[in-house]
Every structure is written in C-alpha cells, then in structure tokens.
Amino acid sequence: MLWTCAFGLWGLSRQDSVWRDEAATWQAAQRSTAELWHMLANVDVVHGPYYLLMHVLFTCFGAGTTTLRLPSVLATAVAAACVAVIGRRLAGRWAGLAGGMAFGLLPAVQFHLQEGRPYALVTAGAAISTLLLTTVLQRPVRTRHWAAYGTAVLLTGLLNWLSLMILGAHLATLLWTRAERAVLARWVVAAGCGTIGVLPLVVFSQSQSGQVAWIPPLSWHMLIGPAVLLAIGGTGALLDRPRAGRSSATAVGLPLLAVPQLGLLTVSLVQPIFLDRYILYSMMGLALLIGTAVGTAVQAAGPRFPMASRWILPATLAVAVPALLPQSLAKRSPASRVDDVLAIASDVRHLKRPGNAVLFIPSLRRDTKAVTPDAFAGLRDITLAESPEEAGTLKGVETEPDRIRAALLAEQRVLLVTDASPVARPARGARDRMKTAVLNEYFIPVADKQTRGRRVIVYERRSTRR
Template identity: 35%
Template sequence: MDGHHGTGPDRSGTGPRAAADGDPQPDLPRWLDRTRWLWPALLTLAIVLVQIDRAPLWRDELATWSAASRPTGDLLRLAANIDGVAVAYYLLIHGWIELFGDSVPSLRLPAALSLAGAAALVAVLGGRLFGGRVGLVAGLLFAVLPSTSRYGQEARPYALATLFAVLATLLLFRALDRPGWWRWAGYAAALVGLGLSHLLATSLVLGHAVAVGLAWHRQTDRRYARWPLALVPAILVLAPLAWLGRDQQARQLAWVRPPTLTDLPDLPGDLLQSGAVGGLLVGLAAVGLLTRGRRGVALGACVLLPAALLYVGGLLTPLWVPRYLLFTVPFGCLLAAGTLAPLRLRRALPIVALAGLLGAPAQASLRRTHETPRSAPIDYPAATRIIGAGQRPGDGIVYSPRDMPGFLDVAVAYYLPDRRPRDVLLVEGPVATATLEATECPLPAQCLAGVDRVWLLTRGVHPTDPLTGVTRPKATALRDNFRVERTWTVPGLTIALLTR
C-alpha cells in the first residue's frame, strides 16, 4: 500500500517492502516463512475441533438446520418471508447436508474450516504488510482466541464472513501494490462472497476506503480509481438482499435493544468471549494502531469504522449484536502482532500463549453451551432423551412457547427425527408456512380430544407446576382435561407427562 522505494516487489513478506514502516524485521527461517499460513490453520483446527459436538445446538443453529434441511424450493420460499439475507448460507449448508449429513459435527464443520482458512490468510496478510514473523504471530493469536472456538463451533455464517473479510482485504492490498484488472476482479468477487455470507460485514468497505485513500496519497496512481468500480458487482448482487432484509428486519431483530455508552467498553469482551482476552488484545492492538504507520491505520479503520457504524445504526434501528463484528477480529490480531514486531519469535509466542491461558475458562464454558448467559444452558438433547425413552404409541406432545425464540418443536424434530410423539396442536408446520414457525390449533381442547397421554415441553424450570409457563387457552385445556403424572427438569427446560 505504501508504494515502492527503489525496490522490486517482495512477495516473501520479510524484505524491504514488508519493513517499509520502519521497525527492523528479522527474517523467519525460509521453511517457516513459506509455511507460516499452515501452522495457524492447523492450530485453529486442533483447538476448534475439540468437543465440537458437546454443546447442544442452540436456537440460531436450529434455525439453520430447519432452513437448510428443506427442499430447495421451500428454502427459497422461506427466504421470501424471513432470513432472506442468509439464503446463500442456507443453500450452502443445504448442499453440505446432502453430502455429509446433518449431525452436530457436520453442521458445525464448515464454520471450523472457514476460521482455519481465515487464520491461514491472516498469516499471509500479516506477512505481506509487516513481515512473515508478524503474520505468523497474528495467525496463531487468532487461533487461540475463545471467539474463534465459539464461532468455529456454530452452524451460522459469521465464520464464513470472517474468511471472506480477510480474503477481500488481502486481495485489496495485492491490488494496491500492483493495480490490475484481474486483481480488482478477484477483490470484487471476495466482496460479493462477504456480503452473501453476512450482509452487515460489507461495512468493512469503510476500512478499505481508508486503505485506498492512504495508498493514493502515498503514490498517486490512476489505477487506484478502479477501486470504486470493483464495488459495483457487490452493489448489484447485494442490493436486492439489502432491500429484502430491510423489510424483514423488524421481525427478525425485534429482540435487539439500542446500544448505550456502557456497551462500548464491554464490546471487546462480548465479541472475544472473554473480558481478559479482550483487554489484552485491545491494549496490544491500540499500540499497533499508533505505531505501524499507514498500514496500521488502515487495519485500525477495518476494526473501528464497522464497529462505529453498527453502534450508530443500532441507535436508529435494531442492529446492535456484538457477534456481527466477528469479521473485524483478524485485523485486531494483526495490529496486536504488529506491536510485538520488535520481539523475536521465541519472545512473542509466550504472549500468544498468555492469550490462550486467559481464555481457557471461556474455552471450557463455551463447549458446555452456546446460550447467553452461559449460566443458563438449555439442554435439548437431555429433554428429548426423556421423551424418547418414555413415549408410547398414540402419545401426543405440546410445546410452550411455540415461537421462534423457543424452537422447541424444531429441537425435538432434530434430536428425535424418526420417532416422536404426534404434535397434536399442529395445524401447519414451518415448511407449510414458509417461515421458521408453526401455527397451532385455535381450539386446543378440541384438538386434544382422543389423546390420553400428552408430553408437555416448556421453556424454563417449573418443577412444582409444569403448566406455569403455558399460555391460555392451551393451559386451560390441559388443566381441565389432564392431570400431571410426572415431571422432569433439565437445564432450561421442563418435561411433563400428562394423562387424561
């Protein structure tokens, strides 16, 4: 980005161009420099794959399974009503399920692979900007973060967006170093992938604008004017999704509250899944922002400007969800590694290890549950095991609540795919409604007629009266016609067997 000063292009990341911002950059051994992308990728996989199937699918992942397991036509009908901005990701997982099945590890593996790829690209990008050693440290730092494990073990598109964010930034700097139509075309394609994986991640373009502006200021080159043209394909492809998402936003994000000033200091910890790790990374990255020259400023813009946009946008409309900023974390790692540039590798690696040690409690807890807060897990598998073991032919089941945040019916469908009680109040399922929700019988007493045993699954723990959390008229129909024979509680859920 800073242009050339009498030197030829240096692709190793350890020569004169990589050291343009001033600090001495001791070379890595040649074999390590050439493979610096491999070790962060392997470390990421080694950490993320540990107990990848231990935490139960949580509601967002159940939504992914519900959408992606539908026939393609039904999936497209769903996108017209809800989650339209995620339709490309759902189609990807739909194809993945066709090939590899829908077990918990299978559903989560694309995210794990995406973040392993992102870690590799962080090492490549860091080497291009600051030297191979900085790139290696940045990639390893990214690998040990709790947020990498958290979203590498989640069947949602945030990991894929992070991969495309690093790829697009790498291709941008390649195009700025040697502007050419094919390089700009690759950058444009990466932006399209970024927006299709997560529309809000395209706010990264704000940071890219700063990088282009600094490069143009450093070395006037008319070919830099091609950057706005590279945005055109993304605009054309993503504009319809943005319009669709605008119409669906009120329904999908009604639960999101506006941010307050107190949310800003909590953001690093919320995003990285650990306050201690967040504090360490922010401190190191802040020094890197101030000391790494124009490239440090550009990377800082890739972190700060998307966060500022999400905050301001969240004041106007429901948007403030910290995990939406996961794609900015790699750039914070690059800045932090840049701060460690004066240290030799053997002295920088203990700081990476420190970040891993500080994040160890979060690493353990996120493998127990993906719910927030982690002190309130919801154990769908345990509940379905109870129902599966105790059910008899002719049994019915009733859910409360039956809305999207609950996804109780989807959880039972996932964990009891072949044999489960009849959904006695069901009128139309999610596929028929082309949404993520079902519609229920308006007259529960009539629909319960002819059923002698009913399983009741409710959110929350109600050991003394399982009907406490059931709304009318459903609760009235159950109380008038059934008695509670037995009640079980598991984390976050109550299961009851009612007999007529």
C-alpha cells in the same frame, strides 16, 4: 491454519449438543430445494445462500454435528491464514505469525469457530477481500485483483449483508495510505459492483426485519465490550508507530477493528441490531494489531538478544493459552449456549406412550421435533394446522385458540416441550396462553425433566374437574 483447525476440531460435537440457532440451520439444510425456497420467501432470507450451501453439504455427507460445524472451522482457518499473510507483508514474519495464531485464541472467535451458522464464513470472505486490498496497495494494479476483490465483497455480502461495513474500513485504509486516485477509482468500481449485487437481498430482507425485533435497544453497558477492544487495538497501533501515507499493519488493522464496531453501534441507534456476531470479522483487526505488538517486541529485542527474541512468541502463547483455557473449555461446553434442542430427546422417548399428544410452548420449540423426529414417533401434534415445511417457516402454523382448547380437552395424557425455568418466558400470544390455561385447569403434571435449557412436562387429565 493448522493451529486454528486444531482448536476447531477440539470438542467439535460439544457433547452432542445443538442449540436453537444451529437447529434453524439443521432444519433448513434438511429441506428439499423447493421447500427451502418456500421458507426463504417467509423467513431467514438473509441467510439464504448459507442455507443452500448447508443443504448441499447435508445431502452429500449426511446430517450431523460434524457436517454442521466443520465449514466454520475451515473458514476460520482460512481467515487466520489471511491475517498471517497480511501481517507478514505489512509488519514482518513474526507479526504475521503472531497475528494468525492470536486470531484463533480470541474468545469471540472460539465461540463461532464451532458454530453451525454463517458468521465464520463471512469472516473468511472479509479476510480474503482484505488480503486482496493489501495486494493492490503493494503491487502493480491488475484487473484480475480488482475482479477478485469485487467477487469476494459480493459473496461475503450474500452470506450476510452487514459485512458490507468492511468497505468503510477499506476506504479508511486507502485514505490513510494516501492511495493514488486511480486506485481509489478502481476500488469504487469493484466495491460498487459487489454492493449492487447484494442490494436485492438487502431490500427483500427488510420485509423480514421483524425477526430481529427481539434485539434490545442500545444501552451504555453494551458499549463496554467495544471500548475494551478499541483500547487494546489502540495500544497495539501505538506500538506500530503508524504514519500517514504508508502501508502498515495499523493502517489496515485499526480501521478493520474500529469501523465495523462503530458502524454497527451507529446503525443500532436507529434499528437495534447490535450483536457482536454480525461483525465477527472485526476481530481480524484486533488479531493483526496484537500480532504487530508481538512483532515489534521481537524486532526491539533482536539486535541485543537475537536468540532470546525468537522465544518471545512461544512464551506469549505459553502464557495466553493457559490463561484462556477456562474460556476455551466454557465455549466447548453445552452450557455456553442458551439451550440444547437434542437434550430432551431421550426424555421424550422414555416418557411418551403410544397415542399421547405433544404440545410446544412457544411453537418455535418444535425445532426439537424437527431435528430428532424419531424421538417423537407415535406422538400426535394436536395443535399443528400446517407443518413447518408446508407453511414455509421454522415453526409451522397452529390452529386457532378455540380449536386448541377443544383438542386438549379430548386428551388424557399430554407431553409439553418448552424452555427450562432459567430461560423460560411467560406465554405470549393467544395460542400459547390458551395451552397454558387449559393445562393448568384440567391437567396435573406427573413428570418433569429439565436438561440444558429445555424441559418436558407430562400432564395427565384430572380425575374431577374444578
């Protein structure tokens, strides 16, 4: 836990940057409970419990990058500790220690270790439920263990219902270890109760499925990452020499790695949703298998080289940490994210003049205003009909294209907040096309600042119309 926390606290602010996904968390957390409920009825209900948690934390500790990201650091540390305990129980103390320390080093984990989103918390919940599963497999079955397991499944599913795919991994582990029928029956009850509690969220979130319409269909190059992970995990499993009917690190780790990966790939054939963050918890299986490989090496060297065997893990870390240092530094850089909503706040402050108008293309770029409202003080949002809070959305509701045109033609100086050139897309929708057309025909750009994926352009009215 200390090792993972140290990695999490290192560069936690990411040079005071917040990217668009984290800005959604920031906006939701700062709304009142009533405004938040209103928003969840329209968008992001799948993240509702997480937003409510962050609302409480922002209320108690104030808005900031530390409050935004520290829950993910602590949750990842909990997951690392669970991996260590599971590894120690199933493969020995060296395997547990190596697996727990390897978890925080994995590039995917390092990315979400400092992310103001729910995926690290989902991973912690999945880790706790997996730890409880190994408990019931190794000790006399007690009702409280199954109750805790069902509760962990429920809470994790409420944070992100795709975490329910871990139940497939747990079932594979039970079948691999040839669990008794009584154990299987109790698992079905506990897992079923947890799943039933999540079903209302699953059903309601389907009405908002358009929010993931941007995810591209599955293609062959998307299979490379899972294939590499499964190859690495399979190598660690072979070193463990797993046998059916016996609890082992492989019996837990390999399904934990493989089933969510394969499950999400299968679902993506019907509805494209393949994003590795949705199954971040599968990295616990990879860490467990890596730890098992290190533990096997220590055990093999122990009888002949007892003193040297104790240095296998430190030596492995001494090689792994420098080798992954470029990745670690990159993950803590603002450039690791597609943009930074805070980056242009200072540019807006310097470029604006009292009474100027402000435009956003697309309207979701209004998140910069929501996160840094002081930077936009004195600017008039001339296209906004309903604020995001009033509309119960993250971007608000804009007026009709004709009214946008009329409002723009009444202005002399306009600030446009949009995406920087490398990540910008052509204007979509009638409103954005109208904004672009009027600016190009009746205005000329007099200032242009681009920083970390965001851009602010100052337009002034042409002296003569064409």
